[in-house]
Amino acid sequence: MTIAEAQKTVDEWIKTKGIRYFNELTNTAILMEEVGEVARIMARKYGEQSFKKSDEEVNLADEMADVLFVLICLANQTGIDLTHALQQNLEKKTKRDTERHRNNEKLK
Secondary structure (H helix, E strand, O other): OOHHHHHHHHHHHHHHOOOOOOOHHHHHHHHHHHHHHHHHHHHHHOOOOOOOHHHOOOOHHHHHHHHHHHHHHHHHHHOOOHHHHHHHHHHHHHHHHHHHHHOOHHHO
16 A cells, blocks of 8 residues: 555544544654553563553554554645655755765664
8 A cells, every 4th residue: 555545544434434533633642652662562572561450452553554544644634745745855864964974873
């Protein structure tokens, strides 16, 4: 699935299953909540925190998909073509960071 296809699929899902988009502020808050759930798993799986009994059934892939879903909702609501935005962002990073990362002693 391309990013454009994902944006279209989410839009169709919202309109047929979700009734309508939550407003942008609500979706921003939901996005932060979902990112927090990813952070919680990362802190326990790769960091120094331990899982609680209630954390045993966590699914990192599903939580990342939740983040992506809400981010796509926000892009759709604000008229952002995520394919174009990502392409532009990668161009910016390439121009800005190629030499910086190549010359970073910490990355050698």
